Amino acid sequence: MREFRPVYCKYCRQTLLSDNLEKCSGCGKVGGVMDPTAEPAVLADLVARKQAEPEPATETMGRGFGGALHFFGLLRLTLTGLVCLGLGLAVVLIPDLRDNPRTISGSDVARGIGASVVGFVVMGLVFFSTKRHQ
Numbered sequence: 136m137r138e139f140r141p142v143y144c145k146y147c148r149q150t151l152l153s154d155n156l157e158k159c160s161g162c163g164k165v166g167g168v169m170d171p172t173a174e175p176a177v178l179a180d181l182v183a184r185k186q187a188e189p190e191p192a193t194e195t196m197g198r199g200f201g202g203a204l205h206f207f208g209l210l211r212l213t214l215t216g217l218v219c220l221g222l223g224l225a226v227v228l229i230p231d232l233r234d235n236p237r238t239i240s241g242s243d244v245a246r247g248i249g250a251s252v253v254g255f256v257v258m259g260l261v262f263f264s265t266k267r268h269q
């Protein structure tokens with residue numbers, strides 16, 4: 136017993152109901168008919184054509200712009216992290232930034248560690264964000 140089911144013809148690029156997987160009932164060509172549910176490539180092609188329909192240029196541009204924004208956001212975060220790390224080192228190593236220029240006090244070290252921790256956290260955020268988007 137034959138059964139009508141949706142088939143896809145790669146020649147006329149139509150999805151139609153047919154009981155014939157050999158010959159396309161739309162254009163009459165042989166060998167181009169496939170079962171769209173059994174053929175992932177056909178589904179991918181259908182999806183790709185669906186997505187390509189509404190203004191593909193704008194969509195690609197928008198995505199590129201978003202990517203650039205994301206990149207500069209990460210760059211800024213990286214710089215912020217580096218500045219915090221540098222600041223953490225500076226308050227301990229540069230005498231003028233210490234409470235007492237002649238010795239390194241506990242509060243100098245605490246400030247340095249605080250700034251370094253912020254720097255590490257920011258750098259960690261950048262690292263995980265980059266990893267997730269790859």
Ligand SMILES: [Zn+2]
Binds near residue numbers: 149162
């Ligand atoms: Zn056809």
